[in-house]
Amino acid sequence: MKLYSTLDREVVQIKPLVDNTISIYNCGPTVYFNMHIGNIRAYINWDILYRAFLYLGYDVNRVMNLTDVGHMTADEDFGEDKIEKSASSEGVKPIEIANRYIRSVLADFRKMNILSPSGEEIDPNMDLGKLKEIGFLRATEYINEMIEMIKKIEKNGYAYETKQALYFDISKIPDYTIFTGQSLDEKAEGVREEVNVDPDKHHPADFVLWMKRVGKYENHIMHWKSPWGDGFPGWHIECSAMGTTVLGDKFDIHTGGIDNMSVHHPNERAQNIGTYGRPVVSYWIHNEWVVMGDDSKMSKSSGKSFLLEDILKMGFNPLDLRYLYSSVKYNMKLNFSKEALEGARNSRLALINRLTELKKKSSGQDGKILPSYVKKFKEYLDDCLNISKVLALINEIIKSNEKPEDILTTIYDFDRVLGLDLEVSLVENGLSIPDSVLELVEKREEARKGKNFKLADSLRDQIMNMGYRVVDTSDGFNIEEI
Ligand SMILES: [Zn+2]
Incomplete structure (x- = not known):
């Protein structure tokens, strides 16, 4: 390395x-x-x-x-x-x-x-x-x-x-x-x-x-x-x-x-x-340090810092932060903002969505790890832990013509390094949400499409009360457990 x-x-x-x-x-x-x-x-x-x-x-x-x-x-x-x-x-x-x-x-x-x-x-x-x-x-x-x-x-x-x-x-x-x-x-x-x-x-x-x-x-x-x-x-x-x-x-x-x-x-x-x-x-x-908008270090003494607890209260998952931090090399400054964290959350959830789709399409049998991608993965790790390239590689694998079960197995294998808990998130995200919640989510989508935002917001609150959160993404939405 x-x-x-x-x-x-x-x-x-x-x-x-x-x-x-x-x-x-x-x-x-x-x-x-x-x-x-x-x-x-x-x-x-x-x-x-x-x-x-x-x-x-x-x-x-x-x-x-x-x-x-x-x-x-x-x-x-x-x-x-x-x-x-x-x-x-x-x-x-x-x-x-x-x-x-x-x-x-x-x-x-x-x-x-x-x-x-x-x-x-x-x-x-x-x-x-x-x-x-x-x-x-x-x-x-x-x-x-x-x-x-x-x-x-x-x-x-x-x-x-x-x-x-x-x-x-x-x-x-x-x-x-x-x-x-x-x-x-x-x-x-x-x-x-x-x-x-x-x-x-x-x-x-x-x-x-x-x-x-x-x-x-x-x-x-x-x-x-x-x-x-x-x-x-x-x-x-x-x-x-x-x-x-x-x-x-x-x-x-x-x-x-x-x-x-x-x-x-x-x-x-x-x-x-x-x-x-x-x-x-x-x-x-x-x-390197995590810096804020004006390029100053995030520190306790400056009074400009967030605890993990603070960002969880803002509705983020700890793995959103992990995703954000992974995407910047350790020896580069990392500019933290709520927008950057939102971007990371959207990317993480979009990834989980795509994996959920693949899971639905897969044969259900055990897949195999795809060696040509493993070779690239190792090259990127070797290169000063270039995880942003790894994340791009994952998107490339998802878009490939390989079998869905092989794609999933390969990406889960990479997740041993990324630590994004992709397999677990997939289960939580795609497969275990109660029907009653899904019904409300559907109603909310209809309300949004009909531009009835007041109803959409009240449905969102009801969903929250049931322990779930709907997060809108560029290509749809995700449902997360709170
Ligand atoms: Zn020491």
């Missing part, structure tokens, strides 16, 4: 360390708030990446972290711990915040048909003690591994201690700013504030490996014993420690958002070099 590699600054052929096996570490969410749909984009991209590797015949070892300690506000060393801040404002313990928002992440992932890192369908009500078994790693469960790694970094001469913290000395990593190409002086300018907080810090961009429970953090609730005193780990060490513990001291792919390119990932890479004397990750892959 070819992917855009940030450090190579170009699209490269991914060459795994071990033949036919791919190891992937996904930087995951900090669990202190409900994700907005901008955050969710990354996880859909990496879900498709994972499914694509499986489809192409690889064995995949994959994990994703859940940050439940040490991530400070504004990504600073001396901010407030995001989890503890939420906990104190809500008057509960940090672990309650972490558990609550882990459940929220699991629920969103399930709705979006995102598999667990190890490939299972996610049960949002699962026992949280079993997260590790399905590839989700909680930072607080790897404190010992973090301490062991920090000890090595210190022993290798990459760290220094002040009264407040143990720091990584970035002057020891000559290509520290390799991700952005920024000069270290520019970088220093950006983090100058921090020198004021700890006057013993050598370089403004040196970062915390271990924060002591002193001064500002005297009352930090989450804390552990360590060779540098009672305290808690810096944010970045968790990914280095968990990645190398679970995937080994060399692995293939590490993903994250482009916002990780200036601080989090240079720090992770520095820690890896500090521990092993060489880099650990072969390919760093970054996803």
Whole structure:
């Protein structure tokens, strides 16, 4: 497979360390708030990446972290711990915040048909003690591994201690700013504030490996014993420690958002070099942001963001969002608007309609997967996950003269990567709607044709009350369960 590699600054052929096996570490969410749909984009991209590797015949070892300690506000060393801040404002313990928002992440992932890192369908009500078994790693469960790694970094001469913290000395990593190409002086300018907080810090961009429970953090609730005193780990060490513990001291792919390119990932890479004397990750892959009309990033702090919940209330299906996100390559900005989402919904429903028609025409026997289309499908996956070409290919197959059952079987096979639940949607959409609802839908169509829009609207409301929604499309309408 070819992917855009940030450090190579170009699209490269991914060459795994071990033949036919791919190891992937996904930087995951900090669990202190409900994700907005901008955050969710990354996880859909990496879900498709994972499914694509499986489809192409690889064995995949994959994990994703859940940050439940040490991530400070504004990504600073001396901010407030995001989890503890939420906990104190809500008057509960940090672990309650972490558990609550882990459940929220699991629920969103399930709705979006995102598999667990190890490939299972996610049960949002699962026992949280079993997260590790399905590839989700909680930072607080790897404190010992973090301490062991920090000890090595210190022993290798990459760290220094002040009264407040143990720091990584970035002057020891000559290509520290390799991700952005920024000069270290520019970088220093950006983090100058921090020198004021700890006057013993050598370089403004040196970062915390271990924060002591002193001064500002005297009352930090989450804390552990360590060779540098009672305290808690810096944010970045968790990914280095968990990645190398679970995937080994060399692995293939590490993903994250482009916002990780200036601080989090240079720090992770520095820690890896500090521990092993060489880099650990072969390919760093970054996803672009979801932007709004004026090209600004969708973010919680800007106040311009939608939760998954919000778009469901607007009448969308979570898979409409998945369809929209799939159609844009992960390394391109994605412009989100209600109109774009409506477009995706129409395309998804039109696809289901066509498949429903094919199902009616099919012999009812098992079809076969059409090899010439599989070849093209694989080519498009290989090309940086070009799903928009896959969607066009699906339309091409539908219009072909192949047998309906073969067309359906081939498209269901592709859906193992797309994750649009096409077969299930087909059943819901075409085959299981009660007659009473269908009668109302027919009456509504007649009313619309006769331009009696008032009656049509009232019939639409009645249909809604029965748990269904009629969605008009360019070539007719669809009926969806609410
Ligand atoms: Zn990370």
